[in-house]
Amino acid sequence: DAKTTQPPSMDCAEGRAANLPCNHSTISGNEYVYWYRQIHSQGPQYIIHGLKNNETNEMASLIITEDRKSSTLILPHATLRDTAVYYCIVRVPNSGGYQKVTFGTGTKLQVIP
């Protein structure tokens, strides 16, 4: 699985959009981009994933560049409850049954009142 690079921390004002970047320049053609978040002392939670098209769900939007070497997770109206560590992961969803998922150190997002 390709590795990812994320900024260690970001701040965002409450109510504003939070844009979290991720670089994955070595991503291969069959690897998807997944985002998880981990609120302090809890297990990570799946947010969204995509292959090459932009995706949106009730939690967030995912923008993937045309060359697929980077992506941005967008939380449109950040709330204090969005304060968490956000992990960007790239992987093949079903690579022979075993899904090795490498979680780096992620981006610690602090939403400020």
Added chain:
Amino acid sequence: DGGITQSPKYLFRKEGQNVTLSCEQNLNHDAMYWYRQDPGQGLRLIYYSQIVNDFQKGDIAEGYSVSREKKESFPLTVTSAQKNPTAFYLCASSTISGRARNEQFFGPGTRLTVL
């Protein structure tokens, strides 16, 4: 409600003692995983299992053991051979079907402190 449970949430043990962490899921997932997280660090894979009675070592399996006697259960034993066992332990499960999503569902974690 479907989900993953880990117990206990906090666990204290004396150095040199083995300890078993529980992980149960009722999501009917085939695959289960154990991760370790140290302060300010990402998750590191200890063991994983795709099917009952089969499991594989992850990146940091030394000092740990697991069993998968039932689909729903994947207990982790932290043995006395693990040199730095104090950490936050997370269990996860997922499907392994041909669908694209196959995201991992995580339990609430067990914080182990060895005194």
